[in-house]
Amino acid sequence: MLSVKNISKSYVGHKALDDISIDIKKSSIFGLLGPNGAGKTSLIRIINQIINQDKGEIFLNGRPINYDDVRKIGYMPEERGLYKKMKVGDFLLFMGKLKGLNRNQCIDASKYWFENLEVSNWWNKNIEDLSKGMSQKVQFISTVLHDPDLIILDEPFSGFDPVNANLVKSNLLKLKENGKTIIFSTHRMESVDELCDQLAMINNSKKILDGDTEQIKMKYKSDNYLIVHDKKLKKEPSFSIIKSEKVSEGIYESEVGLNSKKSYKDLFKVISSYTQIISFKEKIPNMNDIFIMKVKEGGKDE
Amino acid sequence: MSKVWIIFEREYLQRVQKKSFILGTLLTPLIFPLFIFIAVLLIESDEKEIRRIAVVDKSGLIDDSLSFGYNNMFLSDSDINSLQEEILSGEIYGALDIPKMDIYNPDAINFYSKNVPSSDFVNNMERIVEDKIKDRKIKELNIEKSSLEKLETRVDMDTYSVEENAISDGSEMGVNKSSSGLAFGLGYFNGILIYMFVFIYGSFILQSVLDEKTSKVVEVIVSSVKPIQLMMGKVLGVGAVAFTQIFIWIILVFSISTLTSLYFGIDTVGSTPIPGNQEEIDQSKEMVAGIYELFSSIDLYKTIFIFLIYFTGGFFLYGAFFAAIGSAVDNLQDASQFTLPISLPIIASLMFMSVILENPESNASIFLSMFPFTSPILMMARLPFGVPDWQLLLSILLLGVFVLFALWFAGRIYRVGILTSGSKITYKLLWKWFVMKNY
Numbered sequence: 001m002l003s004v005k006n007i008s009k010s011y012v013g014h015k016a017l018d019d020i021s022i023d024i025k026k027s028s029i030f031g032l033l034g035p036n037g038a039g040k041t042s043l044i045r046i047i048n049q050i051i052n053q054d055k056g057e058i059f060l061n062g063r064p065i066n067y068d069d070v071r072k073i074g075y076m077p078e079e080r081g082l083y084k085k086m087k088v089g090d091f092l093l094f095m096g097k098l099k100g101l102n103r104n105q106c107i108d109a110s111k112y113w114f115e116n117l118e119v120s121n122w123w124n125k126n127i128e129d130l131s132k133g134m135s136q137k138v139q140f141i142s143t144v145l146h147d148p149d150l151i152i153l154d155e156p157f158s159g160f161d162p163v164n165a166n167l168v169k170s171n172l173l174k175l176k177e178n179g180k181t182i183i184f185s186t187h188r189m190e191s192v193d194e195l196c197d198q199l200a201m202i203n204n205s206k207k208i209l210d211g212d213t214e215q216i217k218m219k220y221k222s223d224n225y226l227i228v229h230d231k232k233l234k235k236e237p238s239f240s241i242i243k244s245e246k247v248s249e250g251i252y253e254s255e256v257g258l259n260s261k262k263s264y265k266d267l268f269k270v271i272s273s274y275t276q277i278i279s280f281k282e283k284i285p286n287m288n289d290i291f292i293m294k295v296k297e298g299g300k301d302e
Numbered sequence: 303m304s305k306v307w308i309i310f311e312r313e314y315l316q317r318v319q320k321k322s323f324i325l326g327t328l329l330t331p332l333i334f335p336l337f338i339f340i341a342v343l344l345i346e347s348d349e350k351e352i353r354r355i356a357v358v359d360k361s362g363l364i365d366d367s368l369s370f371g372y373n374n375m376f377l378s379d380s381d382i383n384s385l386q387e388e389i390l391s392g393e394i395y396g397a398l399d400i401p402k403m404d405i406y407n408p409d410a411i412n413f414y415s416k417n418v419p420s421s422d423f424v425n426n427m428e429r430i431v432e433d434k435i436k437d438r439k440i441k442e443l444n445i446e447k448s449s450l451e452k453l454e455t456r457v458d459m460d461t462y463s464v465e466e467n468a469i470s471d472g473s474e475m476g477v478n479k480s481s482s483g484l485a486f487g488l489g490y491f492n493g494i495l496i497y498m499f500v501f502i503y504g505s506f507i508l509q510s511v512l513d514e515k516t517s518k519v520v521e522v523i524v525s526s527v528k529p530i531q532l533m534m535g536k537v538l539g540v541g542a543v544a545f546t547q548i549f550i551w552i553i554l555v556f557s558i559s560t561l562t563s564l565y566f567g568i569d570t571v572g573s574t575p576i577p578g579n580q581e582e583i584d585q586s587k588e589m590v591a592g593i594y595e596l597f598s599s600i601d602l603y604k605t606i607f608i609f610l611i612y613f614t615g616g617f618f619l620y621g622a623f624f625a626a627i628g629s630a631v632d633n634l635q636d637a638s639q640f641t642l643p644i645s646l647p648i649i650a651s652l653m654f655m656s657v658i659l660e661n662p663e664s665n666a667s668i669f670l671s672m673f674p675f676t677s678p679i680l681m682m683a684r685l686p687f688g689v690p691d692w693q694l695l696l697s698i699l700l701l702g703v704f705v706l707f708a709l710w711f712a713g714r715i716y717r718v719g720i721l722t723s724g725s726k727i728t729y730k731l732l733w734k735w736f737v738m739k740n741y
């Protein structure tokens with residue numbers, strides 16, 4: 001649906017984006033990952049045409065993106081504020097009108113989202129009386145008010161407590177089911193595994209990794225296994241014990257790495273011969289681990 | 303265009319619904335008369351106290367007790383040096399010392415007091431002594447007082463401005479009664495009004511842009527609106543608030559002045575006039591009629607129309623710069639180093655105003671009323687004295703061109719500024735933003 005092709009951007013003094021290309025499928029959730037200052041916000045601003053790229057192009061549905069397309073995007077910036085002196089309803093009306101809605105459409109959509117985000121009717125509340133989490137919800141509502149097909153969220157979960165973050169996550173999944181495409185950025189990479197279908201990692205203005213979330217995880221899994229068992233492990237040539245500790249009487253937690261040419265079946269067989277296995281699972285790296293791994297590789301490949 | 307309207311609408315409605323706007327708009331026209339009222343009250347209460355002034359007259363000029371205002375003068379036989387005690391204790395306000403002297407070459411007339419007397423007071427004293435010396439001279443030179451009075455002539459000249467379009471028939475010149483005093487006053491008033499509005503509302507724009515930037519609401523908005531649209535909507539919105547305020551003030555001032563004149567009119571007729579004061583009343587009525595005649599000589603609609611043009615031009619010219627500054631800085635403290643150079647032409651205009659009003663047709667006046675950064679204030683100051691149409695048109699044209707340039711310039715700074723926080727803003731950086739092609 002959205003293709004970013006060879007985008008580069010320099011500011012006065014430093015390079016923010018260096019030849020970035022990504023492809024985003026329709027009806028999916030795309031995660032843009034990277035530490036603070038990596039260039040995520042610059043890329044998002046370029047997609048939204050808030051700033052212009054130096055090089056490269058953005059395509060939406062196969063043709064270059066134009067200003068009318070951008071107007072239809074639902075965009076929630078990282079640094080998001082509200083007019084303190086306004087009422088929630090007036091603000092939503094204002095934002096809705098800027099997106100081309102009329103008054104009644106704004107009111108209906110606000111009602112729908114008030115219910116979805118489990119908030120009472122805030123229409124007449126003063127914005128300056130809202131807590132931070134409440135403001136974030138108003139921000140989110142103003143982003144999706146006009147039912148956009150493409151939603152771009154810059155650091156959407158910062159500022160939310162875990163309960164509300166989950167509420168937003170479930171709403172994002174619901175939006176995806178309804179055929180919407182969602183792009184979001186985050187620097188907290190460990191929290192996105194379950195949410196995004198595809199992702200790209202950006203570090204120091206360069207893309208260091210992208211693709212399907214599951215495939216990336218499979219590719220970067222370390223062949224380590226997490227095992228909970230009841231007797232101390234013995235050293236064997238076929239595997240190496242990375243760590244093993246006694247949690248309580250008769251319960252050990254261990255991380256074990258396979259040596260070459262051995263499968264987890266061999267490992268299971270060997271260990272289960274002298275200890276009872278309570279749980280046995282493959283250690284799947286989270287995105288943070290993968291990111292650190294990629295940064296350590298330091299651009300040796302790709 | 304409709305987006306500019308949405309921005310405009312929000313900016314306007316938010317501002318005019320504020321309590322501070324409503325109170326300020328309604329109370330300001332009342333505050334000025336109130337100040338004047340209080341000042342008059344204070345002066346009156348002040349002067350009620352009767353001052354005693356000792357006159358030590360060695361020349362025998364003053365032969366009886368004199369008084370002016372609340373000052374009573376009395377002849378004193380004491381030596382002037384012995385009055386120190388009485389002056390310091392406040393028993394007498396001061397002492398006038400007239401030594402023995404040649405009346406054709408009066409010298410060494412001194413006044414002694416504890417506090418420095420007002421210039422008005424000194425003038426009064428001088429006039430009294432001058433009159434007395436004159437009387438003495440008349441006597442000594444044997445001049446008939448009546449023939450002297452016949453020599454005194456008083457001429458009141460009325461000034462008329464010759465109008466092209468007021469020619470009624472061939473026999474008479476088409477003229478309008480004019481008054482340089484009124485022109486001066488009106489010019490000053492116009493200039494000050496524009497100065498006030500450009501400054502106050504210019505800083506409103508700055509504040510508003512800065513608020514949006516610091517509260518981070520701006521990025522949400524620029525995803526749906528082009529920065530230049532946002533800036534235009536904002537400048538227009540604040541400008542419309544200023545217009546609203548002017549409009550309400552004009553209505554208020556008109557209705558208040560009508561009401562007060564009605565009230566006083568009824569008062570003077572209703573209460574029994576003090577006998578002998580009839581002449582005074584007639585005089586003041588004549589004066590009021592004269593003022594009305596003068597005002598009717600001014601083309602009020604033309605003045606208001608041109609005022610609105612210069613008001614709009616001046617507001618947009620400076621408003622654009624204030625918007626650019628607001629977008630560039632991170633807080634109000636940083637803004638001051640950039641608002642100062644921008645404010646300089648406005649402040650300078652105010653200082654040049656007296657020059658213009660003294661000499662409205664000098665080259666300097668013509669230049670300053672053309673130069674776009676000073677013309678909104680200074681052309682308005684010149685206007686009541688009569689300005690050739692071509693100068694007016696050229697000045698407005700130049701202002702228009704500069705307004706467009708200022709908006710374009712400000713827009714280029716603004717688009718970068720509103721999204722850039724935390725960098726140290728210098729003129730060099732602003733220039734880089736201005737010339738930046740892709741942002």
